Amino acid sequence: MRIVIFGLTISSSWANGHATLWRGLCKHLVHAGHSVTFFERDVPYYAGARDLFEIPGGRLVLYGSWDEVRSIARSSIAECDAAIVTSYCADALAATDLILSQDRATPVFYDLDTPITLARLQAGEPVPYIGPAGLQDFALVLSFTGGQRLFDEFRRKLGARDIRPLYGHVDADVHRPVAAKxxxxxxxxxxxxxxxxxxxxxxxxxxxxxxxxxxxxxxxxxxxxxxxxxxxxxxxxxxxxxxxxxxxxxxxxxxxxxxxxxxxxxxxxxxxxxxxxxxxxxxxxxxxxxxxxxxxxxxxxxxxxxxxxxxxxxxxxxxxxxxxxxxxxxxxxxxxxxSSSKRALELVELLEQATSRSLCQIETQGV
CATH class of the missing domain: 3.40.50.2000 (Glycogen Phosphorylase B;)
Structure with missing residues (x-):
């Protein structure tokens, strides 16, 4: 598959849990033969603690503003099979609009901060990475956490249609037994x-x-x-x-x-x-x-x-x-x-299922 991701960060593991997870997923997606492009806004606090500068076998796009990267993002979406927007992505709303407007890639939202999302919703506070339409236009919604409460709340409050957990994981090539220091x-x-x-x-x-x-x-x-x-x-x-x-x-x-x-x-x-x-x-x-x-x-x-x-x-x-x-x-x-390799397999299977369902719906509507 050709996969495009609009995320918080993959280049810096400083003060966030996203980067390490994406590194493991992208690494094993590439090893399995899939294409990965990751869009990340280049913000000072991550730039100052950057510990990854490229995705081996994939593509990392660091950009200063959405205006300067919009055309590149549009081209990438037009050529991909699935486009993923994540929680706390700096330009989540703009990326969502671009994905949906092209009606090409299977739109996916991955919430790596689900409990925080729900807490803000329950408090009546805005969620900066989810637009007024909620999650109803995404073919697949992935969550870092599971449980029936999550599924019920995302359907009721955000209109999510298909919700699946994609839990945390570890790249066993990086995290393994070593000598003490x-x-x-x-x-x-x-x-x-x-x-x-x-x-x-x-x-x-x-x-x-x-x-x-x-x-x-x-x-x-x-x-x-x-x-x-x-x-x-x-x-x-x-x-x-x-x-x-x-x-x-x-x-x-x-x-x-x-x-x-x-x-x-x-x-x-x-x-x-x-x-x-x-x-x-x-x-x-x-x-x-x-x-x-x-x-x-x-x-x-x-x-x-x-x-x-x-x-x-x-x-x-x-x-x-x-x-x-x-x-x-x-x-x-x-x-x-x-392991990250197992989660990568799970992700591909979920994306393929969502893509297949989307194609079936298009064919049904065409008939």
Whole structure:
């Protein structure tokens, strides 16, 4: 297939979860023989932390304004089979209008921020990447999260016709077991951009245990942490890590913590890419609880769960053999079910189905 994507970013992994996911998908789409073109507005904050400059085998179009790229986008859409617009794409509305006006490519919307989208809708706030017509004109709507509530809400409030989950995933070529690095050594690590809506969980599951166990070393990696974050003397910090450093980061801790953003946890069926990355690197996983988690990992066997600081402290008492067994099982599950290569196959199948349905509708209308 020839696929065109209008997204937030693929060129910079700084302070967003989109880039790493798209890199894995595009890589394996290209490996499978598909054509990929990714349009990204060249904004200063991503340009200043750019860690990818081209899509091997594909095409990355960085542009300063929609006016300067409109004609290129029009030509790309005219030659493609499916055109995808994502949440938080800087020019999502303009790209949507262009795709629909040409009536050529199968129009697809991929929401990688579904709980945030629904929270804004419920609060009566505008969603900057969805126009007045909602999602009714898209042949296929993909969501980073699942669950019946999502499907009902997207149909009722946005008019979506066909909604399918396309969950997070991990590129096992990038995220794999590697040797530990001394500056990442920790008893418990946490990798994530600072977010106010998960701060209470971070304080309960990470900060509080650190204060209670001053004999242990705790490590945070991420971006945008404020000066008033409640650090303690045994919590260490590594500023933004590029994907190439994720594997040694995870490999250097006895246990790594996953904390889900509140809107996503409330929605359920919301595995973050970080969860699969850590598992693929062979790191023992400790996660907050949310509905649907057992569909991705088996609690107690492939992942440990925590609701309060005492759960974190209990997990830190597991012996190395127990943690190694949990990590091995999670890695096997991840490589089998949650790899980027598998998600790329799922995406192509969903796009082919949507394209086939669109062609059938055109033929029916013609008759």
């Amino acid at each position: 001394p500056h990442y050594l920790a008893d418990l690590s946490y990798l994530g951009t600072y977010s106010e809506d998960r701060q209470s969980a971070v304080e309960e599951l990470f900060v509080a245990p650190a204060r209670l166990r001053q004999d242990l070393r705790f490590l945070i990696g991420g971006a945008q942490y404020p000066p008033d974050f409640p650090w303690s003397s045994n919590i260490y910090f590594v500023r933004h890590l590029p994907p190439s450093e994720h594997a040694p980061f995870f490999a250097s801790a006895r246990l790594t913590l996953n904390v889900t953003r509140r809107a996503m946890a409330d929605m359920g069926w919301c595995p973050s890419g970080r969860l699969f990355e850590a598992a693929a690197c062979g790191a023992p996983l400790l996660s907050d609880r949310w509905a649907g988690l057992e569909d991705f990992f088996e609690p107690g066997e492939e992942i440990l769960l925590a609701s309060q600081s005492s759960d974190t402290l209990a997990a830190l008492e597991f012996n190395p053999e127990q943690l190694a067994t949990i990590a091995r099982r999670a890695r096997e599950r991840t490589l089998d079910q949650h």
